[in-house]
Amino acid sequence: MKKIRIIISLCFFLISLPVHGLTQELPSNQECRHCHSNPNLKKVLPDGKVISEYVDFDLFYKSVHKKQACVYCHIDATNFPCKNLQKVNCQRCHYKGNLAGAPDLIKYKEYGESVHGRATALGDVKAPMCQDCHGSHYIFDKADTLSRTNKEHIPQTCGACHLNIYDIYRISVHGEALRKKHILAAPSCADCHGEHNIKEHTDPKSKVFLTQVSVTCAKCHANMELIKKYDIPVEPVETYRESFHGVAIKFGAKTVANCSSCHEVHAIFKSDDPRSSIYVDNIPKTCGKCHPGASENFAKGKIHINPAKKEAGIIYYVSQFFKYLTLSVMFALIIYIILDLRKKIKVRRTGEE
Numbered sequence: 001m002k003k004i005r006i007i008i009s010l011c012f013f014l015i016s017l018p019v020h021g022l023t024q025e026l027p028s029n030q031e032c033r034h035c036h037s038n039p040n041l042k043k044v045l046p047d048g049k050v051i052s053e054y055v056d057f058d059l060f061y062k063s064v065h066k067k068q069a070c071v072y073c074h075i076d077a078t079n080f081p082c083k084n085l086q087k088v089n090c091q092r093c094h095y096k097g098n099l100a101g102a103p104d105l106i107k108y109k110e111y112g113e114s115v116h117g118r119a120t121a122l123g124d125v126k127a128p129m130c131q132d133c134h135g136s137h138y139i140f141d142k143a144d145t146l147s148r149t150n151k152e153h154i155p156q157t158c159g160a161c162h163l164n165i166y167d168i169y170r171i172s173v174h175g176e177a178l179r180k181k182h183i184l185a186a187p188s189c190a191d192c193h194g195e196h197n198i199k200e201h202t203d204p205k206s207k208v209f210l211t212q213v214s215v216t217c218a219k220c221h222a223n224m225e226l227i228k229k230y231d232i233p234v235e236p237v238e239t240y241r242e243s244f245h246g247v248a249i250k251f252g253a254k255t256v257a258n259c260s261s262c263h264e265v266h267a268i269f270k271s272d273d274p275r276s277s278i279y280v281d282n283i284p285k286t287c288g289k290c291h292p293g294a295s296e297n298f299a300k301g302k303i304h305i306n307p308a309k310k311e312a313g314i315i316y317y318v319s320q321f322f323k324y325l326t327l328s329v330m331f332a333l334i335i336y337i338i339l340d341l342r343k344k345i346k347v348r349r350t351g352e353e
Contacts, residue, residue, distance in 0.1 A: 010196045026069075026077070027077055027082070028069070029057075032082075034081075035053065055108050057100070059146075062085075063137065063139050065139060074088060090131075094108075095108075107196040110196075110197040111196045114196060116129075127277065152178060152188075155178070168267045169266045172266060183230075192207060203256075208265075210258055211258075213238065213258040221237050231315070235306055240304065256290075257290060262286055263276075263278060283298055
């Protein structure tokens with residue numbers, strides 16, 4: 001079976017090679033440099049858009065493709081100079097079992113089922129493909145600070161298309177933590193939406209579907225190590241799950257508040273920031289989205305209350321009262337049962353005698 005897979009892979013690889021590549025010498029990288037090392041080299045697209053065709057070969061030779069020839073990707077570059085090249089198909093090399101030695105972990109299936117992949121399949125020329133996220137000539141490992149998919153660069157990469165959202169995210173508490181403080185624990189786009197498997201927020205399989213939001217947020221906000229390290233004053237996930245909203249979400253309710261209902265989606269700010277949806281003056285408006293007529297009284301109560309901590313105020317003492325009352329009643333009941341059984345056993349023995 002393994003031999004069959006190798007033969008199939010070999011056939012696929014040979015078929016993918018241009019026929020002329022077997023019979024004539026293709027342009028070398030040095031020949032490509034004659035034109036593409038010119039910073040002023042540009043191309044005008046049919047829609048009038050002007051794009052640069054300049055390639056920084058010094059940077060290219062530091063990328064993961066530094067050992068590859070240009071024609072390995074640009075298979076239609078058969079003559080020098082080349083004209084009207086098609087967009088590169090990364091699947092020529094990046095497929096499972098390939099013989100080119102290329103990583104075969106590219107998640108094409110996930111991409112194909114994602115919102116971006118479906119848009120591409122429908123002919124949307126603006127939908128992102130591999131090159132739009134990973135880069136064309138300057139592809140680096142995501143751990144490299146030069147990489148477009150490096151944690152700190154992901155917001156800018158996604159922002160190339162989602163500019164309005166990026167403008168909001170970059171000034172949010174998460175955006176500033178990543179951009180200004182370089183806190184890699186702060187979530188970027190991929191942490192919430194996924195990478196190759198991004199779904200519409202209306203899709204139940206989406207990480208940001210209304211019943212999944214609290215699960216996604218919990219990856220960070222239920223992490224006690226992060227809560228302590230960054231001095232997050234409450235245990236948001238646990239207290240939310242025990243609230244009316246959290247219990248309702250757990251049972252599949254779709255009309256109750258989740259994390260983003262109160263904290264917003266991208267415009268998330270600290271509670272003491274006037275821009276925040278949970279700033280004391282903004283709470284009536286925030287709650288009013290679900291509770292029409294919400295007054296300033298909504299802002300007076302404590303939110304994310306943990307009854308087991310004294311910070312909960314009177315709720316803590318009421319909780320403790322009922323806790324010990326319940327324990328006392330249970331203890332008294334057990335004592336009663338034991339005494340009752342003892343009496344019945346004694347009566348039975350007396351009767352038998």
